Amino acid sequence: MRNKVIAGNWKMNKVLAEADQFADSVSGNLPDDDNVEAIVCAPFPFLPTLVEKAKGSNLKIGAQNMHFEESGAYTGEVSPVMLQDLGVTHVVIGHSERREQFAETDETVNKKVHAAFNHELTPIVCVGETLEQREANETMSHIENQVRTGLKQLTDEQIGSLIIAYEPIWAIGTGKTASSSDADQVCSLIRSVVKDMTSENVAEQVIIQYGGSVKPASIDELLEQPDIDGALVGGASLEPESFLKLVEAGTK
Numbered sequence: 484m485r486n487k488v489i490a491g492n493w494k495m496n497k498v499l500a501e502a503d504q505f506a507d508s509v510s511g512n513l514p515d516d517d518n519v520e521a522i523v524c525a526p527f528p529f530l531p532t533l534v535e536k537a538k539g540s541n542l543k544i545g546a547q548n549m550h551f552e553e554s555g556a557y558t559g560e561v562s563p564v565m566l567q568d569l570g571v572t573h574v575v576i577g578h579s580e581r582r583e584q585f586a587e588t589d590e591t592v593n594k595k596v597h598a599a600f601n602h603e604l605t606p607i608v609c610v611g612e613t614l615e616q617r618e619a620n621e622t623m624s625h626i627e628n629q630v631r632t633g634l635k636q637l638t639d640e641q642i643g644s645l646i647i648a649y650e651p652i653w654a655i656g657t658g659k660t661a662s663s664s665d666a667d668q669v670c671s672l673i674r675s676v677v678k679d680m681t682s683e684n685v686a687e688q689v690i691i692q693y694g695g696s697v698k699p700a701s702i703d704e705l706l707e708q709p710d711i712d713g714a715l716v717g718g719a720s721l722e723p724e725s726f727l728k729l730v731e732a733g734t735k
């Protein structure tokens with residue numbers, strides 16, 4: 484049985500005092516249940532405070548991006564070494580907003596995933612189709628390609644330990660959630676691609692999240708689906724009460 488993994492992606496929101504308050508409200512109130520994991524992926528400036536405040540609690544702290552190099556002349560970038568040094572445990576890689584606005588490709592995603600594993604960070608690898616691709620019946624081929632290229636040359640053990648987030652781009656921040664069965668169909672395809680790349684055991688281990696306008700009111704139905712193991716949540720992860728409800732859903 485796979486754990487349920489609920490990750491908040493704050494994107495470019497909050498100031499430090501708000502991040503601080505969030506950690507105070509959430510860290511002591513998470514369910515005491517080993518079968519559910521709670522992660523907050525926050526902007527870089529908040530990471531040291533959040534890691535400190537999350538110590539001794541069930542809350543894990545992730546970053547939203549990183550460079551694939553360890554150091555060097557990359558003005559404005561943050562390296563995996565820096566994240567590891569801070570005590571960050573997870574990193575979102577290849578979010579559609581980074582692919583669209585910052586020219587990330589499946590190849591850079593793959594380099595970043597390797598770099599994450601070299602520094603003991605668990606990657607949350609994002610894949611998803613545009614509305615045009617969905618309407619042209621290209622969803623499955625597009626997602627398969629993203630998974631195969633993004634996870635290239637990883638060991639079976641690495642693939643079994645990472646998180647894949649399926650986020651249809653047309654459902655992000657729009658209030659449109661994919662129907663739970665449509666979302667599950669794509670998550671099931673992702674699992675079969677992983678199986679083809681590795682083995683049945685690894686495919687059974689890998690955590691696959693759904694993301695795109697997930698709210699406390701919609702998460703239960705999504706988590707009931709056989710191939711959906713959690714959620715990557717933007718807007719509804721910003722407030723403590725809502726985040727706690729999302730995590731609570733993982734315990735059911």
Ligand SMILES: O=C[C@H](O)COP(=O)(O)O
Pocket residue numbers: 492578650654655656657658694695696697715716717718719
């Ligand atoms: O990473 C999170 C996703 O982009 C979903 O964002 P959203 O829940 O605000 O639609």
